[in-house]
Amino acid sequence: MTPPPTVPAVQTRSLGRIFGSMVALRSLDLTVHKGDLFGFIGSNGAGKTTTLRILATFLTPTMGTAEVLGLDVVKEADRVRHLIGYMPDFFGVYKDMEVTEYLDFFGACYKIPAAQREKTVADVLELVGLSEKKGSLIGALSRGMQQRLGLARVLIHDPQLLLLDEPASGLDPRARIEMMAILQELQRMGKTIIISSHILSELQSLCNRCAIIERGQLIYSGPIKGVKVGVTEARAFWVRVAGAPETSRELLLQRPETESVESAEGRLKVVLKNPDDDGSFIAETLVQAGQRVLELREDELGLEEVFLRVTKGDTQ
Amino acid sequence: MNPVIQRELLEQCRNPALFRLRLISGAGAIGALLWGITVWAEMQRSGNFVFGPWGVLFSEGGFVFGRVQMVLTLLILALAPTLTADAIARERRESTLNLLGLTPLTPSAVAVGKSAANLLRALTLWLAALPILTVPFLMGGVGGRQVVEVMVVHGVILLVGLAAGLLASAVSTQFRRALALAFVLELALLVGVELVHMVAVVGLQVVLSISVPTSRPMELSQTIHLVSRVVTGEVMRPLPPGFPVLSVGQWLASLGCLIGAVVLVGWLTILTAARRIARLWKEEPVRPRTLAIQRELTRPVLFPGWIRQQQRRRLAQNPLVWIQHRSVAAALTRWGWIFIVILVWMLIATTGGWMGGFAGQWSVPVWMAPLLLMGGMAFSAAGGFRAERENGTLELLLVTPLTLNQLLQSRWSSHVREFLFPVMLQLSLSIYVEGLWRRAGVDYSRFNWWLLMSLLTLPAVGLWRGLRARNFVTAVLSTVFWGLFLPGALAMVVSALGNPDYFGGPAVLQGTGVQFFLETRLDWGVLPAAVQFLIGLVALVLVRRELVSRQFAHQTSGGG
Numbered sequence: 001m002t003p004p005p006t007v008p009a010v011q012t013r014s015l016g017r018i019f020g021s022m023v024a025l026r027s028l029d030l031t032v033h034k035g036d037l038f039g040f041i042g043s044n045g046a047g048k049t050t051t052l053r054i055l056a057t058f059l060t061p062t063m064g065t066a067e068v069l070g071l072d073v074v075k076e077a078d079r080v081r082h083l084i085g086y087m088p089d090f091f092g093v094y095k096d097m098e099v100t101e102y103l104d105f106f107g108a109c110y111k112i113p114a115a116q117r118e119k120t121v122a123d124v125l126e127l128v129g130l131s132e133k134k135g136s137l138i139g140a141l142s143r144g145m146q147q148r149l150g151l152a153r154v155l156i157h158d159p160q161l162l163l164l165d166e167p168a169s170g171l172d173p174r175a176r177i178e179m180m181a182i183l184q185e186l187q188r189m190g191k192t193i194i195i196s197s198h199i200l201s202e203l204q205s206l207c208n209r210c211a212i213i214e215r216g217q218l219i220y221s222g223p224i225k226g227v228k229v230g231v232t233e234a235r236a237f238w239v240r241v242a243g244a245p246e247t248s249r250e251l252l253l254q255r256p257e258t259e260s261v262e263s264a265e266g267r268l269k270v271v272l273k274n275p276d277d278d279g280s281f282i283a284e285t286l287v288q289a290g291q292r293v294l295e296l297r298e299d300e301l302g303l304e305e306v307f308l309r310v311t312k313g314d315t316q
Numbered sequence: 317m318n319p320v321i322q323r324e325l326l327e328q329c330r331n332p333a334l335f336r337l338r339l340i341s342g343a344g345a346i347g348a349l350l351w352g353i354t355v356w357a358e359m360q361r362s363g364n365f366v367f368g369p370w371g372v373l374f375s376e377g378g379f380v381f382g383r384v385q386m387v388l389t390l391l392i393l394a395l396a397p398t399l400t401a402d403a404i405a406r407e408r409r410e411s412t413l414n415l416l417g418l419t420p421l422t423p424s425a426v427a428v429g430k431s432a433a434n435l436l437r438a439l440t441l442w443l444a445a446l447p448i449l450t451v452p453f454l455m456g457g458v459g460g461r462q463v464v465e466v467m468v469v470h471g472v473i474l475l476v477g478l479a480a481g482l483l484a485s486a487v488s489t490q491f492r493r494a495l496a497l498a499f500v501l502e503l504a505l506l507v508g509v510e511l512v513h514m515v516a517v518v519g520l521q522v523v524l525s526i527s528v529p530t531s532r533p534m535e536l537s538q539t540i541h542l543v544s545r546v547v548t549g550e551v552m553r554p555l556p557p558g559f560p561v562l563s564v565g566q567w568l569a570s571l572g573c574l575i576g577a578v579v580l581v582g583w584l585t586i587l588t589a590a591r592r593i594a595r596l597w598k599e600e601p602v603r604p605r606t607l608a609i610q611r612e613l614t615r616p617v618l619f620p621g622w623i624r625q626q627q628r629r630r631l632a633q634n635p636l637v638w639i640q641h642r643s644v645a646a647a648l649t650r651w652g653w654i655f656i657v658i659l660v661w662m663l664i665a666t667t668g669g670w671m672g673g674f675a676g677q678w679s680v681p682v683w684m685a686p687l688l689l690m691g692g693m694a695f696s697a698a699g700g701f702r703a704e705r706e707n708g709t710l711e712l713l714l715v716t717p718l719t720l721n722q723l724l725q726s727r728w729s730s731h732v733r734e735f736l737f738p739v740m741l742q743l744s745l746s747i748y749v750e751g752l753w754r755r756a757g758v759d760y761s762r763f764n765w766w767l768l769m770s771l772l773t774l775p776a777v778g779l780w781r782g783l784r785a786r787n788f789v790t791a792v793l794s795t796v797f798w799g800l801f802l803p804g805a806l807a808m809v810v811s812a813l814g815n816p817d818y819f820g821g822p823a824v825l826q827g828t829g830v831q832f833f834l835e836t837r838l839d840w841g842v843l844p845a846a847v848q849f850l851i852g853l854v855a856l857v858l859v860r861r862e863l864v865s866r867q868f869a870h871q872t873s874g875g876g
């Protein structure tokens with residue numbers, strides 16, 4: 001039941017959800033393409049979990065529609081459930097069960113035939129690197145292992161779309177890197193992955209696209225590299241030269257492309273008038289004037305910084 | 317002041333459930349008061365002590381007191397452990413216990429603080445219900461000694477219940493398990509108190525020669541079995557002929573022994589709980605050893621191959637049924653209930669006309685086993701999906717292709733499996749006994765219908781209440797209310813309306829079809845069963861709505 005390739009993995013139209021008098025989500029239009037590793041970013045209470053729960057068919061939207069691979073999450077919930085794997089922001093494990101029993105149980109819930117289940121369980125355990133722990137009781141696993149077990153559970157019925165709610169929370173740096181490696185592997189296998197988080201730095205290197213929501217509203221959606229374009233008006237470069245920077249500063253200020261030059265921490269920050277300029281003139285000017293350029297790099301706003309600028313810092 | 321007590325009391329002020337509980341017991345007391353006065357006035361007017369189905373109740377002077385205080389006693393028995401059963405378990409779940417461990421507080425300070433705060437809490441509940449007891453007292457026929465005895469025993473049961481809850485709470489992190497354990501411990505501790513009391517009384521007679529002038533040292537048995545006599549309402553029963561009445565000194569001495577016994581047993585229990593807390597402070601939260609033992613216990617012993625095959629088949633059919641069956645707790649409760657039914661019947665058989673014999677609808681053997689079973693069913697039904705909600709798997713299960721029907725059916729079938737054998741045992745034994753003793757007026761049919769219908773409908777009611785209620789105790793209480801009490805009360809009202817003697821004239825429903833139906837002697841049984849059936853159906857609809865609306869979801873997250 002593979003849908004035609006033109007269908008986006010996720011498409012929501014004016015999606016909204018109200019809890020009593022609390023508007024958790026308002027008019028969200030989100031598109032996630034197939035094969036994306038999609039970062040879903042927002043501060044506490046922004047509505048990430050609510051969105052993922054709706055996509056996972058756990059909650060129904062109050063307003064608007066949501067489609068997963070072209071199927072409506074309300075009307076065709078049964079079919080959608082086979083296509084998605086949902087990992088909530090808590091473990092959801094029976095502590096007195098063995099690892100394989102647990103996966104076997106969920107395999108049966110997804111109606112995987114018994115003959116096939118054993119192999120599938122072994123495969124997903126291999127993938128998440130839990131093979132040696134397959135006979136252990138879940139209660140005795142460490143936090144990182146339980147998290148990986150949660151990921152294994154999500155994969156048990158080979159879903160096309162993974163909805164992961166803060167999969168790296170509470171993991172140590174090493175476990176986090178391992179988790180990210182697994183996710184990249186899954187993306188290579190052709191799965192679409194939506195991963196919500198507020199640990200931004202790791203999404204930056206991991207995801208290709210992202211969305212930022214704040215108080216239930218979409219603020220940005222698009223390529224993760226493009227986030228900064230939407231926020232910074234002008235492009236800027238950092239330059240470091242041997243010797244006193246004053247001469248270089250004068251030189252650069254004379255160029256028509258330059259908006260302003262400030263010096264900070266022994267370096268110069270050159271802001272351009274036109275964001276389409278590539279900044280190559282900086283090196284050219286300085287070298288021609290006999291200055292030794294030690295360092296030249298573009299001023300990239302970290303995702304973290306973008307996040308802080310975009311969101312106004314109100315959490316709910 | 318002990319900071320644990322302070323914090324507990326502060327929390328209690330904010331707890332709406334407790335406030336509601338107090339309100340309920342107050343309202344209940346006022347209701348009982350009005351009811352008692354009406355009946356009393358009616359009795360004065362007609363000079364007739366026998367009317368309606370309540371006739372038996374009022375035929376003796378102190379009988380009302382005996383029965384009313386018995387209800388109160390049973391309430392204390394049931395509620396006291398629930399007050400403390402979550403005291404330490406919750407601190408452990410929320411890992412605040414370890415924080416307490418970092419403060420200069422000692423383990424015993426924590427244990428004592430928890431008990432003392434809950435004792436105060438329980439006392440306010442008891443005070444709210446006290447007016448019930450005063451009514452029959454005003455009606456006359458109740459001696460001062462009896463009142464004191466009853467109050468002492470109430471105190472004893474309260475203390476024992478609280479101590480049992482506390483100890484259980486230190487053993488298990490899961491509230492439901494802690495509560496079940498607390499009830500078992502409560503019974504064991506009561507037996508312990510009785511034993512210590514007996515030894516003390518006999519010792520007192522021998523050593524201090526505060527003795528009755530007869531050759532029989534067990535003469536004081538009227539006080540020795542005080543606790544069980546109060547529990548069963550037999551405290552009002554006249555003493556057998558030839559039994560000497562105790563002098564004030566002897567009576568006080570024997571009560572003193574009882575109080576001493578409960579202080580001793582309660583203190584030991586609290587100390588044990590404190591030691592357990594001290595151990596918990598040193599230990600890792602998850603202990604692989606216990607988990608490993610559990611795993612050993614769930615391994616099939618007999619015909620492992622066949623059982624595995626069965627399990628696999630069940631897993632394919634409905635995974636949820638499979639998961640309900642694989643737990644140790646499920647197996648233990650199943651056998652536990654069979655054991656309890658057998659125990660009750662052994663007591664009946666060995667004591668012959670035990671506590672009122674078989675005659676009359678209010679005699680102990682008639683109601684004991686069915687009532688215990690129904691209470692157990694309500695407990696287990698209200699706990700359905702509790703584990704899934706607590707560990708968050710319910711959210712996962714609801715997004716699998718499993719249908720709501722499969723979900724509900726799994727709960728229903730595991731409930732029926734848990735209670736089918738004990739209920740069948742109870743039904744067949746009672747039908748057999750009824751056949752034997754029919755002429756003596758033994759009538760189990762009303763309870764049997766009720767019991768059977770409870771088996772079928774309580775899972776729906778329990779699930780519905782369990783999903784609505786915030787905490788487990790409220791869930792159990794409201795399951796009891798909707799699933800058991802309401803049908804019973806409705807049936808009583810209807811049967812009173814159809815009874816010609818009840819209001820001293822012709823029956824209210826005289827001449828209607830209902831009247832005829834009521835005379836067929838199925839009144840008491842079929843009526844509640846029918847109401848239960850209706851409530852069960854409604855609950856089924858409501859529980860589906862609840863699961864679809866996911867109202868419970870907000871409370872589940874944050875497990876892990």
Ligand SMILES: Nc1ncnc2c1ncn2[C@@H]1O[C@H](COP(=O)(O)OP(=O)(O)OP(=O)(O)O)[C@@H](O)[C@H]1O
Nearest residue numbers: 019024042043044045046047048049050316869870
């Ligand atoms: N079942 C519910 N009932 C009432 N309010 C809810 C419910 N679920 C979520 N909310 C509210 O909706 C808002 C959005 O919550 P949501 O869980 O989606 O945020 P989030 O982005 O996942 O936050 P976090 O980063 O803390 O996980 C919050 O204000 C929350 O209190």
Ligand SMILES: [Mg+2]
Nearest residue numbers: 048049089165
């Ligand atoms: Mg969240």
